Amino acid sequence: MSNCCTPDGSCNTSAQIKTTYKVDGVGSAHCQGVVTKAVEGLDEITAVDVEIGTGLVTVTTATEPDEALDALIAKTVDEAGYDFAGRVAA
Numbered sequence: 001m002s003n004c005c006t007p008d009g010s011c012n013t014s015a016q017i018k019t020t021y022k023v024d025g026v027g028s029a030h031c032q033g034v035v036t037k038a039v040e041g042l043d044e045i046t047a048v049d050v051e052i053g054t055g056l057v058t059v060t061t062a063t064e065p066d067e068a069l070d071a072l073i074a075k076t077v078d079e080a081g082y083d084f085a086g087r088v089a090a
């Protein structure tokens with residue numbers, strides 16, 4: 001079984017790249033929900049995980065995010081009322 005196959009034998013050929021960003025002001029479940037909803041609405045994003053308190057926002061994409069996507073995420077987060085602080089070093 002190759003590394004793209006699931007236990008049931010089906011294959012997922014799309015990449016799953018996770019990138020983490022820092023967003024300031026995510027201190028409650030409400031904040032978490034607002035940021036999640038805003039970011040998951042972007043076409044390039046396949047999944048979002050927002051941690052309360054730390055403000056770490058991990059997004060999953062099919063391709064490596066570029067500067068344009070970083071800028072779009074920053075704009076989206078800022079428009080949602082939170083402070084985008086940039087990528088977290090891997």
